[in-house]
Amino acid sequence: MAEALSTPGRPAGWIEEATGFWRAMPDKPLFFSLFIVWVIFFHFLGNSTFGYVDTPSLFGWWLWVNTRGLDDAGAWEAFKRILSADEAYAWFVPFVVMGLLWWNRRALMDLPKQTWWPASVLLVFALLVHILGYIVQQTRVSIVAFFAGLYGLTGLVWGARWLKATFFPHFLFLFCVPMATLSEKIGSQWVWRKQSWVSTLLKMEPASGSPRAGINMKWRQPAADSEV
Template identity: 45%
Template sequence: MGRDRLCNSLVIARMDRSSNVGVLEEFRLEFWRVWHRLPNKGLFLILLAAWLLLFQALGNSTLGYIDTHSLLQWMYSAYTAGGQDVVASDDAFALLIPIIVIALMWSKREELLAQDLRTWWPALFLVAMGLVIHLLGFLVQQPRVSIVGLFTGIYGLMGLAWGPGWLRASFFPFFLFAFCVPLGSLAEPITFRLRLLVTKLVEIICHYFLAIDVVREGTMLTEPAGRYHYEVAAACSGIRSLVATVALALILAFVSMRAWWRRGLMIAAAFPLAVLGNLLRMLSIVVAAEFGSQAWLAPYTAKFFNIPLEVALQAGGQKWGEYIHDGGPMGIFSLLPYIAAFVGLLMLERYLDDRPRPGPRPKPDGPIQAGREAVAR
């Protein structure tokens, strides 16, 4: 009897170990399963390498501020402000897009593998279209146009290797590569209007709700006594949080929703939520400046910023506002636009999610359960 109980325990332990595979090992096994089921891998990888080599050698004709023939290097320089400041670049978000697209396609792997995977020669039309778009951008010296051609061609190569069903199933998330086109100076008309909007909203809220007297002149906010003043510069327009919020809204809309009106509502909500997030950040700066300009706080201000008391009395509000503008403790205030917008989107997604819910899980049964019952007896 004791021997039987010991054997049962060993069997259960072995089965439990096999069922509790590590995360990395589980991913490796799943990756190889998907890899072996995917046809025409070699064809796609060879064509993709040749396509990327074309844009590496003959991708950029401007040779201006970024002196390179490689469109790929031009893109990286545009995303990172010439490789000097990734954090300050308005287009740095594009560096994350390939990772996001690959992750989303991995999450759709069963749907993609369920398609009729076959070589589909009409997809060469998309490849040719991408080549024509690139040639047009090359001739008129517009690398952004060539970027559109780059991703159009890659999309066509996927269709060539795996067929029209794959193209339909992968249109989203592949569409997110649109965010890889850097805006640069093209965003100035948008950023200027965003700056004007947020300064107007800050002025209204300060006057009518917070009883803080600020004067707006264009994109400048000034305290009448001159104790502090701030300009909503292009870097504070909220364009980065707007792009990130729209991208997240697109992801949530296509992953969590099936009805098009729900998707449209989610995407439309991204714009006011992004403005709201930037508004909260600007309000926090003004409130900190108003609070820091109080005379009774001057000794604490002088000690905190290590400045003379006379300077703290005159410019304490400016110092506290700049402190919040620069991010505050651990840079948390710089995240306000993203936190407010992302939380709003996630709450909206919770109510708009129309995916079918899985039924209750059946009671576990099988060898492991039977073995455990035998040991219990």
């Protein structure tokens, strides 16, 4: 294995190292088959909220939330929308994850790898989380479920030690969950509730004859009711 990575006087190029890393990963057809099935599932049954964008795809929803859609945009306009988004860093998270895995490639290559069926529990858990998010129409929950399931797939194919060694890189995928729009929604709801409470308070007047008018309040009755 060391010969594939370096030679006594000359370090191996990154192509040779990438080839050695690729060869050190067993059961690649199994992993990519499961990965494709997982992606297809979330593409067709990933989103249940059609108020923002009319698509069942989790990835289509994520793209719209981060760019407000690219259907009517040219190449340059699409590029500007991607980089001007509040959470444009999410586009770079997969590259950061792959960079960390590449940085730790020698340790990952030396890990004993084998099919580990207990990881299917994590996969089932991710599926249940997605079903919950699908029912309550919270696509962000489904995004978390997608990455949790992807993490479980790697453990299913390559074992528990792989899960332990790659936990932190996979954890960074949480930064792909769009939270800016959620905070805006929560903030707007809070402001609306506060304005509603203030407007309700301003429509109240002191109860007649009350010595503590600032405490005892009653609803102002409409003029028609006062004449009855």
